[in-house]
Amino acid sequence: MNIHQLNEGLEKCVRCGRCLSTCPVYRCTGWEGSVARGKISLLKARLAGEEALENLMGGLLSHCLLCGACSEGCSSGAKGDELILAGRSLALKTGGLGKIRELLARDLLGRGPLVRVLWQSRSLFLKDVPPESGLHFRFPVASLLGDRWLPSPAAKPFLHSFKEPSAPRKGPRVALFVGCVANYLRPQSAAAAVRLLEDAGAQVVVPLSQVCCGKPAAGAGDENTARFLAARNLRFFPEEDFDFIVPFCSSCSGQLKEYGGLLGTDEAVRFSGKVVELSHLLASELNWRPHSCGGDDDKELRVFYHDPCHLRRKQGVYREPRQLLSNLPGVKLVGEDAAPVCCGHGGLFNLWHYDLSQAIFRDRAESLDPYKPDLVVTPCSGCWLQFEDGLRRLGLPIKAKPLVELLAEKGCSRETDTLR
C-alpha cells in the first residue's frame, strides 16, 4: 500500500465505533489506542504532520493482533488491520529497521549461518526441560522470552531428520511447507502431517532447504525481509514438481498465498495459486476418511476446535477441520457452533505485549467452559503455542494439540512411520 492508498483507506473510517465491540485487545484494555478506530486516528494525525507522534508510531501500532475482526465488522469498508500493517511498514521505512537488524532478521528466518551456530550451541544458554514436565522453560540469559512455556527445541529439527520414502508412490504430488514451529519445536507434528497425507493417497515431498514463510517479518511491516524470504522459498519449490503446496500451519498458509502479491511475478502468482490449506486438501480434494483404529479408545475424547483468526476470516476455512474431526473415532467434537474467539497470540504481539496476550487468552479460555473439552486442537502453530502456555498458566485441566497430530493419531493406520 502506498501513501495515497493508505490515505484513501484511512478516509473510509467514519469513527462510528463499531470496532470497539469486536476488538479482542480493546475488550481487555478499554483503551482507545487498542482499537482500529483509535489507531486510524493516530495514523491520520501522523500523516497530517503531527510532530509529536513521529517517534511513537512503531510502539503504538504494535498494539494490534492483526486478527481482522475490525475489518470484518466495518460497514464503512475501512480495513483496520491492513491499514495498521501499512502503518507499520511506513514506520519502518521512516524510522528504519537498521541494516544490522535487517541482516539478523534475514539470518534468523532464512536459516542462515548465524542461526545455525546459535542452534548448535543452544545448550549453553537454554535450559532444557522434559516435554511432559509442564515446567516453565526459562531463558536465563535473554529476557526476551521471559517466563512463558515453550516446548523444548527438538533434538533434531524436522528438516534435518526427514528422509524421502524409498519407494515412489502414485497420487497427487504434495509439497509440505513445514513452518518454523513444527520444524524446530515439534517435528512430530510435521511427521504426522506426512503420515496423514500419505494415508490420504498423496505423494509427499519435503523440500529440505525451505526457510521461514516470512509472516513474522511481514507482520512487523518489514516488506523487504518478507520478499527476501518469499524469493528464497520460491527457489525450493519448483512448480513443475508439485500439484499442491501444503503448509502445515495455517498462518504460513496465509503468508504463502500472499507471495503472488508480494513479489508480483508470474512465478510467484502461480506458486501462491498452488497453496492449499491442509484440512481443505484432506477433506475436499483427497476425500480422506479416518480408518477405524481399534485398541486404546477407552474413553471418548471431548475435543474443541479453535479457529485461528487468519484461517477463518482471511482464508474462509472453518468447515473442513470440523468435518474431519466429527468423523474421527473416539472423538466427540464439542462447541462446534460456538462463536470464534481470538486466542490472543498474534505472533509478534505475544513477544511485544505478553501480559496483554495472556489477558486476551483468558477470555478464550473462559469461553471454553460451557463445553468442558478434554483437548483443544488447532491448525495454527501460533495458536497452539498460546494454548499450551496459557492453559498451563491458568492451571486448567485441558490439553492442547496441533490438529494434524490428532487426526493422524486417531485416524491413520499404524503401519506408516515417517520420522525415519
Next chain:
Amino acid sequence: MLKPAIVSKFERLLGPDSVSTRPEDLVLYGSDATNDPRSRPDAVAWPSTTDEVVGLVRLAREHRVPLIPRGAGSGLTGGALPVDGGIMVVMTRFDRIIEIDGENLVAEVEPGVFTSRLQAAAEKQGLFYPPDPASRDYSTLGGNVAENAGGTRAVKYGVTRDYVLGLTAVIGTGEIIRTGVRTAKGVVGYDLTRLLVGSEGTLGIITRLILRLVPKPATTWTVLAYFKNLADAAATVAALTAAKVVPATLEFMDQASITCVEQYLQMGLDLTAGGLLLIETDGPAAQARAEAEIVTTFCKENRAISVRMAESRAEAEAMWQARRVLSSAVFRLASGKMNEDIVVPRSRIPEMIERADQVSRKFGLKIINFGHAGDGNIHVCVMYDAADPVQVTRAKAAVKDIFTHTLDLGGTISGEHGIGTSKKDFIGLEISREGLKLMERVKAAFDPDGIMNPGKIFPPDNSPFEIERK
C-alpha cells in the same frame, strides 16, 4: 493550553496511571463519532470512583478547566468533543453491574457499562432492558442517559428516559446529588432525574444509575415487507395504529437506503422496491404471533410487493443486519453525511419525506431516509462531498431547511441524538429565547463556573437562527 503545573495537580489527585497528557492520548480522545479532527483535550483522565470525580470537579472549578465526560465516544452530535481544550473525563472504568434485582425489576449499574452487556446480563435472568440504540454494542449506559438515546424499540417501550428511576451525579458545583428513587414510583420534590437525562454532560457527571427493567418478552416475530413506494408503507403504519396493534419495532428504509445496504451486504434485498418495513412483535407466543399475522395482513392489504415472516432467529438477525449497518454503510455513497434524527407526528411521515425530496432537489444533494416509522423519528441523511466546500455549505443549508419543514409539521429537530455541537446553531428554531434563557439559568445553578462540557447545546449569542416571534 493547560499549564503543566495545573496538569500535575490532576495527576496528583488521581495518580499517574489515571491522567495522561501523552500526545497519542490527546489525539485518541479528541473525537467521538462526529469525526472532527481538529479538537484536542489538554489531558485525559480516567476516574474510578465518585470521590475522584468530586476531586476532579473541585480542581476544575478552581482553575477554570473544562471537563468533558465521555463514555465509549460513539455519540453522533459532538457531545464528547473538547471544543476548547479541557480534560476528557473518560468514564469507562466505571464498569460494574452492581446488581440486577429480579424481585424488584431494577438494575443498579455504573455508567461505563456497555449497553448490550447489561441487556445480556438481564436477559440471563429473564429480564429486559428495552432501550436499544443501534450502537448498543459500543456505547455506554452513561452516554445513553446523557443523550436520552432511543432505538428501534421506542415505539412500544419508550426511550432511555423512561427507564431511569434515579441516579447519582457530581454536578458542576462539586456536590454529589442522588436523584429519583429505587422504587417503581415516587414524586418527591423536583424531578432532577429527568432534568439530567438528556442534559448531555452539561449539568454534571453521572456516576451511578438505577434503571428499570421489565420481564423479557417470551417470543419475538419478525416480518420484512417490500413496497412499491413509501406511501403504501405509510398506509400500512396507519392501518396498524387504527387497529391498535403496537409492534415492538416498526422500521422503514427508503429505496436509496436499500440500495446502499445491498451494495455492501449483497444479501439479496429487493432493489426494485420503493421502500421496506421491518416489523417485530413480541410477547407471549399466541398473542405475538397473532399480531405478526395482523401485520402481515395489513402489509398485503396495502399493496406490499412481498411479505415474509422470519422462520428462525438466524433469519431475523439477517433481516436486522440490513437495518443496523445502514448508518455507516451510507458513507459508501459520499464522504460526508449530515445525519439528522428529526421527529414528526407519525401521521405526517409521508409529508416529511416529500419535503425531504424537495430539499434534495433544491440543493442537488442526495438525501436518504430511514428510521422509526412507528414513532415518526426519521433519520434524514444529507450526503455530500466533504472535500468540496461548496457542497458543505449547501448541505448545511439543506439541513436548516429540513429543520424548518420538521417544525412546520409539528415536529422536533432531534429525537435521540441530542444537540451537542452539531445542532446548537439551530436550537433557536425550536426553543424560544425565553426558554433558552431559562435553561441557561438552570445550568448556572448546577454549574456556576461553566466548566461542565462547555460549548454544547446552547447557541452562541450571535446564532443566525431563531424562532420568528409571532
